[in-house]
Amino acid sequence: MAGTKTPKGYDPRKFPPFAVTVDIVVLTIEDGALKVVLVERGVEPHKGDLALPGGFVKADESLEEAAARELSEETGVEAASYLEQFGAYGNPKRDPRMRVVTVAFLAILREVGPIAADSDAAEAMLLPVKDVLGRRPKYSLAFDHERILTDGVERARHTLETTSLATAFVEPEFTMSDLRGVYEAVWGARLDPANFRRQVLARDFVRPTAKRALSGPEGGKPAEKFRAGKTRELRSPIARPRKGGDR
Amino acid sequence: MAGTKTPKGYDPRKFPPFAVTVDIVVLTIEDGALKVVLVERGVEPHKGDLALPGGFVKADESLEEAAARELSEETGVEAASYLEQFGAYGNPKRDPRMRVVTVAFLAILREVGPIAADSDAAEAMLLPVKDVLGRRPKYSLAFDHERILTDGVERARHTLETTSLATAFVEPEFTMSDLRGVYEAVWGARLDPANFRRQVLARDFVRPTAKRALSGPEGGKPAEKFRAGKTRELRSPIARPRKGGDR
DNA sequence: GGAATAGTGTCTCTGAGACAGTATAGT
DNA sequence: ACTATACTGTCTCAGAGACACTATTCC
Numbered sequence: 001m002a003g004t005k006t007p008k009g010y011d012p013r014k015f016p017p018f019a020v021t022v023d024i025v026v027l028t029i030e031d032g033a034l035k036v037v038l039v040e041r042g043v044e045p046h047k048g049d050l051a052l053p054g055g056f057v058k059a060d061e062s063l064e065e066a067a068a069r070e071l072s073e074e075t076g077v078e079a080a081s082y083l084e085q086f087g088a089y090g091n092p093k094r095d096p097r098m099r100v101v102t103v104a105f106l107a108i109l110r111e112v113g114p115i116a117a118d119s120d121a122a123e124a125m126l127l128p129v130k131d132v133l134g135r136r137p138k139y140s141l142a143f144d145h146e147r148i149l150t151d152g153v154e155r156a157r158h159t160l161e162t163t164s165l166a167t168a169f170v171e172p173e174f175t176m177s178d179l180r181g182v183y184e185a186v187w188g189a190r191l192d193p194a195n196f197r198r199q200v201l202a203r204d205f206v207r208p209t210a211k212r213a214l215s216g217p218e219g220g221k222p223a224e225k226f227r228a229g230k231t232r233e234l235r236s237p238i239a240r241p242r243k244g245g246d247r
Numbered sequence: 248m249a250g251t252k253t254p255k256g257y258d259p260r261k262f263p264p265f266a267v268t269v270d271i272v273v274l275t276i277e278d279g280a281l282k283v284v285l286v287e288r289g290v291e292p293h294k295g296d297l298a299l300p301g302g303f304v305k306a307d308e309s310l311e312e313a314a315a316r317e318l319s320e321e322t323g324v325e326a327a328s329y330l331e332q333f334g335a336y337g338n339p340k341r342d343p344r345m346r347v348v349t350v351a352f353l354a355i356l357r358e359v360g361p362i363a364a365d366s367d368a369a370e371a372m373l374l375p376v377k378d379v380l381g382r383r384p385k386y387s388l389a390f391d392h393e394r395i396l397t398d399g400v401e402r403a404r405h406t407l408e409t410t411s412l413a414t415a416f417v418e419p420e421f422t423m424s425d426l427r428g429v430y431e432a433v434w435g436a437r438l439d440p441a442n443f444r445r446q447v448l449a450r451d452f453v454r455p456t457a458k459r460a461l462s463g464p465e466g467g468k469p470a471e472k473f474r475a476g477k478t479r480e481l482r483s484p485i486a487r488p489r490k491g492g493d494r
Numbered sequence: 495g496g497a498a499t500a501g502t503g504t505c506t507c508t509g510a511g512a513c514a515g516t517a518t519a520g521t
Numbered sequence: 522a523c524t525a526t527a528c529t530g531t532c533t534c535a536g537a538g539a540c541a542c543t544a545t546t547c548c
Contacts, residue, residue, distance in 0.1 A: 016306035017264035020337070020348050059263035059346060063337040088335040088350045090267070090310040099306060101267050101348065103335045177526080194528070195511060202509085219520035220526025235489070239510075242482070424499080441501070442538060449536085466547035467499025486537075 018090075021102040022067045023054035023145065025152030026075060027129075027186075028109040029169050034129045034185045036149065037075055037109075038141070042123075045096055046142035050132075052149065053124065054102065067105040075124055082108035082168035082231070086155045087148075094144045106152045106159075108168040129153055160186050161237040164205035167228035175213050175223035176200065189241045199238055205229045265337075268349040269314045270301035270392065272399030273322060274376075274433075275356040276416050281376045281432045283396060284322055284356075285388070289370075292343055293389030297379075299396065300371070301349065314352040322371055329355035329415035329478070333402045334395075341391050353399045353406075355415040376400055407433050408484040411452035414475035422460050422470035423447065436488045446485055452476045 026037035038050040053074040057066040063085065071077055083105060090101035131138040133150060141149065159165045166182040167174075180196045183189075200206060206226040213223045273284035285297040300321040304313040310332065319325055330352060337348035378385040380397060388396065406412045413429040414421070427443045430436075447453060453473040460470045 015266045015303045018267040018304070018348075019262045020265040020267070056262045057265070057337065057348075060339050062339060063335060063348070085334060087332060088310060090304070090350070092307050092309060101265075101304075101310070101350070103337070103348070175527090192511070192513085193526085194513085194530095197528075199510080215519050215526080217520090218525055219518095220524085221518040221528075223527060236486075236509090237484070239483075422500090439538070439540085440499085441503095441540085444501070446537080462546050463499075464547085465498055466545090467497090468501075468545040470500055483536090 016099065019098060019100045020057045021054055021100055022057060022063060022070055022105060023052040023102050023148055024067055024071055024105045024107050025052060025149055025156075026071065026077075026080070026107045026109060027153070027156055027169075028126070029111055029182060029185045030126065032181060032185055034153075034188075035126045036129050036132065036153075037124060038127055038132070038139075039074060039124050041142055049142040050127075050139050050145075051142040052145045057103075063103050064105075067103075067107070071107055077109060080107040081110055082106070082165060084155075084159075087151060089144055089148060091144070102148075104148050104152060106155055108156075108165070110169065110171055157186055157240065161240050163233050164203075164229065164231050167206070167231065173209060173211070173225045173227055175225060177223055179206070179226075183238070187240050191241070203234050203236070203238070205232065205234065263346065266345060266347045267304045268301055268347055269304060269310060269317055269352060270299040270349050270395055271314055271318055271352045271354050272299060272396055272403075273318065273324075273327070273354045273356060274400070274403055274416075275373070276358055276429060276432045277373065279428060279432055281400075282373045283376050283379065283400075284371060285374055285379075285386075286321060286371050288389055296389040297374075297386050297392075298389040299392045304350075310350050311352075314350075314354070318354055324356060327354040328357055329353070329412060331402075331406075334398060336391055336395060338391065349395075351395050351399060353402055355403075355412070357416065357418055404433055404487065408487050410480050411450075411476065411478050414453070414478065417475075420456060420458065420472045420474055422472060424470055426453070426473075430485070434487050438488070450481050450483070450485070452479065452481065 024037075028035055028037075037053055039053050041047055041049050041051050053070060055066075055070045055073075057063060061069070064083065067083060067085075068079070071080060071083075085103060086106050087104050088101060089104060090099075092099060094100065094102075127139065129149075132141065133146070133153065140146070156165070160183060166179055166186075169182040169186075170178045176193070176197050179200065180191055180193060183191055183196070205228070207229055209225040209227055211225040213225055215222050271284075275282055275284075284300060286300050288294050288296050288298050300317060302313075302317045302320075304310060308316070311330065314330060314332075315326070318327060318330075332350060333353050334351045335348060336351060339346060341347065341349075374386065376396075379388065380393070380400065387393070403412070407430060413426055413433075416429040416433075417425045423440070423444050426447065427438055427440060430438055430443070452475070454476055456472040456474055458472040460472055462469050
């Protein structure tokens with residue numbers, strides 16, 4: 001209770017002005033690997049480096065609207081199948097030029113990224129998360145985006161355990177194999193097909209269809225197709241294996 | 248990829264200025280009930296209403312530093328036993344006067360709140376969460392603080408399941424009864440003392456002490472005292488009961 | 495002794511995981 | 522036929538929950 005306490009009234013002359021941005025960790029699965037959308041910076045600072053897509057929040061839009069807009073502008077995707085905020089980053093030195101607070105979002109796209117098709121490949125690209133965050137990364141990110149990406153991926157891993165998020169990665173109709181592939185890619189672990197199927201069915205977040213998939217190039221019995229139920233919290237988590245991870 | 252895309256370069260003349268604040272959901276347990284620190288607003292808008300403690304982030308401090316400073320200034324608490332960010336709120340209309348983005352923090356205090364003792368009681372008070380968020384609330388909060396409080400309490404409930412957060416609510420030396428009381432207050436559910444003890448010991452996040460507590464006013468065998476280990480993620484969650492909640 | 499809390503023992507039930515066995519496709 | 526995937530059955534083990542029982546205090 002010092003006498004210097006900031007008054008609750010918002011006097012425009014008493015607060016320091018901030019820039020507020022959104023940055024988006026856009027994840028998808030391609031060829032069985034978890035990949036992230038990155039853009040190449042065209043201006044200083046960090047010109048030429050890779051960064052997460054994002055930009056300034058406009059004066060009259062909400063944070064979620066800004067994230068959806070930037071996602072659409074930078075990747076050509078009209079609507080992600082999932083969009084969730086996961087944190088704010090505001091260290092005074094994170095941008096060398098001025099004070100910027102960024103709000104980070106996690107977005108999920110269905111398989112077969114439309115990035116290469118819809119946008120300028122020189123600006124937006126899809127890279128394996130492993131090549132960015134691994135022990136010997138092939139790329140480095142601008143600002144504190146490596147930290148943001150790390151947190152976003154960890155959030156995705158955790159949300160996969162406790163909700164039916166996995167359905168956001170796959171097509172509207174999918175097989176158990178497809179769905180299992182999501183967990184295997186995001187967790188970097190192998191799952192037993194038989195036990196996985198039982199766990200998913202027990203949690204009742206997919207609805208069966210009459211259809212069956214065509215057999216894959218490797219042969220095998222055609223798999224049943226399922227549809228997603230509403231994305232929701234699971235009654236009990238699907239356990240992420242504690243061993244065998246190759247992240 | 249419209250031609251109107253915001254450039255990544257941060258031109259001070261091109262971004263709308265925001266005010267950035269922190270708001271803190273300060274939780275503690277008193278008389279077996281989960282309580283939250285609220286302050287009475289002295290100025291418009293919402294003058295006289297209750298609000299979460301918080302204030303402007305200064306030009307040269309991080310968000311975490313701002314949260315710790317505001318907590319100290321408004322409640323007299325030098326250091327919370329836990330402080331974690333859990334979200335940003337930035338709807339354009341959340342403050343009628345100007346564009347404000349607030350970053351929300353969850354703080355935990357040990358039992359016996361020092362609020363009444365250390366600070367002006369007319370400004371800061373400790374109220375049961377149930378009286379603010381229940382079906383027939385006795386108090387209403389300014390701005391979108393009810394939403395922020397709801398989210399903060401839910402975050403606390405969830406973090407209690409998956410980490411050793413509970414030890415942040417109790418004194419450095421505590422009994423199993425104390426610790427169980429934390430879960431019961433935060434979850435609003437009764438737990439079996441025998442099974443609870445085994446679950447905590449199995450997860451190995453408390454260290455035994457040679458000491459025993461004095462027997463309570465109701466009599467009973469003196470309980471063993473424990474100390475907290477490092478706050479950390481649990482190998483497997485302590486399950487929150489799905490039924491019997493009275494929230 | 496009676497009441498109350500602390501702590502141990504033990505039984506049951508559910509569910510995860512391992513893995514064998516069956517079904518149906520491509521080659 | 523062989524192989525690969527899909528799916529079912531079954532066994533084992535660990536842990537959650539219910540609850541009886543013992544231990545130690547205050548009254």
